[in-house]
Amino acid sequence: MSMLMSLGRTTAQMLALPFDLARANYARAVQLGLIEPSLLKSARFEQELGTLERLVLGPWARRV
Numbered sequence: 389m390s391m392l393m394s395l396g397r398t399t400a401q402m403l404a405l406p407f408d409l410a411r412a413n414y415a416r417a418v419q420l421g422l423i424e425p426s427l428l429k430s431a432r433f434e435q436e437l438g439t440l441e442r443l444v445l446g447p448w449a450r451r452v
Contacts, residue, residue, distance in 0.1 A: 400448045407441045 414433055417423040442449040 400445075400450065403445050403448050404441065404450055407437060410437055 411434070414423065414430075418425050418430070423429070
C-alpha cells in the first residue's frame with residue numbers, strides 16, 4: 389500500500405470519528421434506558437447519521 393493511500397485512509401478514519409462516537413453514544417443511551425429500544429428508531433437514526441456523514445465528509449465519507 390502506498391504512503392499516500394495510507395494517509396488518505398487514516399485521514400478518513402479520523403474525520404469519521406465523531407460519527408462513530410455518535411453511534412456509540414446512541415447505543416449506550418439505549419442500554420441505559422435513556423432512549424426507548426426500537427429497531428425502527430435505530431434504523432432511522434443510522435440512516436440520518438449516514439446521510440449527515442456523507443454530506444459533511446463528501447469524498448472522505450465511508451462507503452458501505
